[in-house]
Amino acid sequence: MQSVRPETFTVACLYITLNSAVIPPILRYLYDPSRMYAGYEKRNVQHLKLNSELRILSCIYRTDDINPMINLLEAICPSRESPVAAYVLHLLELVGQANPIFISHKLQKCKTEEMSFSNNVILSFEKFRKDLYGSVSVSTFTAVSMPDTMHGDVCMLALNNTTSLILLPFHQTWSGDGSVLISDSNMIRSLNKSVLSVAPCSVGIFVYKSSHGRRNINDTVLNMSSYKICMIFLGGKDDREAVTLATRMSRDPRINLTVVRMVTVDDKVKEKSEWDKMLDDEHLRDVKSNASVDILYAEKAVLDATETPGVMKSLAGEFDMLVVGRGKGRKSVFTDGLEEWSEFKELGVIGDLLTSHDINSQASVLVIQQQQLMI
Structure with a gap:
């Protein structure tokens, strides 16, 4: 048995160290798996052609998510002239199984009456498709995978x-009256944040607090009233995407849309770049001049960010749903200093305010992030 020379042993140790400590980080730097989802083409609501099909991927984590998501899809106003293609993905955590499973239920041979991973999801969305026949197409999928790879x-x-x-x-769910928090999943929160960071299109996070005391859109027919939606506009690409989606919602005669633009009392204060301001003004001008929809436009003047929570509280009590842009990285006089107090960064400053305990609103909140293009 020959002994290993010290020089050979030293080289072998260095080689092993290089392989395990240096090469993997270099490979991770050179190859980013998330780039396979990168957006090089515009896939968002704002740049969609007029009356073209709107394709939406709706994720379902729990049974409690089904009815709120169907209500939201119906509020987006699918019609024969401007249909919605809904791709519904039921996500389940992989437990006690070696391999992940991805199922397309259109390709599944077994009938829906038989045992299925997602029977409630399939039946509920099939009824939704039949109720809006010709305006909505539905494709249902189930993914059973590890939490770390679900965003993929x-x-x-x-x-x-x-x-x-x-x-x-x-990621949070509440009791029927919206008063008690019954579920708070860190796994779902982490999944949502991962999707926000690498999604190939725009993303919306839907916060639904109460099924009691807050109507859904179908209740308006029985009550001879309107479903009240407010879009809060601060400026930026996320807000432009959010107001575009809200404008589409207002095509439904059951929906009453109010667009509230935040403005500064002091005209000398620059809360955004001149280019962004020009884009915002042009976009809102198009929204207000749109003859096919009836929108109430209003402006709320504030001195600084200390007045923003009060404005949000007053608006939250008046509407059934609030639509806002996430505004990641946005520097604004309306939110300056409030970022430090945000509990859920994925909702943005305004979205976090509207869902906070201080405001204590039972209104639904939809937070929109426009597609992040890779340039």
């Missing part, structure tokens, strides 16, 4: 079906 299932399905919007339920 979401983004790949969105990429393959060229969707313009991914809808994600919020």
Whole structure:
């Protein structure tokens, strides 16, 4: 038995160290798996052609997510002239199984009456399709995978079906009257944040607090009233995407849309770049001049960010749903200093305010992030 020379042993140790400590980080730097979902083409609601099909990927985490998500899809106003293609993905955590499973229920041979991973989801969305026959098409999928890779299932399905919007339920759920928090999943929160960071299209996080005391859109027919939606506009690309989606919602005669633009009392204060301001003004001008929809436009003047929570509280009590842009990285006089107090960064400053305990509103909140293009 020959002994290993010290020089050979030293070289071997250095080689092993190089392989385990240096090469993997270099490979991770050179190859980023998330780039396969990167957006090089515009896939969002704002740049969708007029009356073209809107493709939406709706994610379902729990049974409680089904009815709120169907209500939201119906509020987006599918019609024969401007249909909605809904791709519904039921996400389940992989437990006690070696391999992940991805199921397309259109290709599944067994009938829906038989045992299925997602029987409630399939039947509920099939009824939704039949209720809006000709205006909505539905394709249902189930993904059973590890929490760390679930965002890949979401983004790949969105990429393959060229969707313009991914809808994600919020990670918290409340009791029927919205007073008691009954579920708070860190896994779902982490999944939502991962999708936001790499999604190939726009993303919306839907916060639904109460099924009691807050109507859904179908209740307006029985009450001879309107479903009240407010879009709060601060400026920026996320807000432009959000107001575009809200404008589409207002095509439904049952929906009453109010667009509230935040403005500064002091005209000398510059809360955004001149280019962004020009884009915002032009976009809102198009919204207000749109003859096919009836929109109430209002402006709320504030001195600084200390007045913003009070404005949000007053608006939250008046509407059934609030639509806002996420505004990641936005520097604004309306939110300056409030970022430090945000509990859920994925909702943005305004979205976090509207869902906070201080405001204590039972209104639904939809937070929109426009597609992040890779340039």
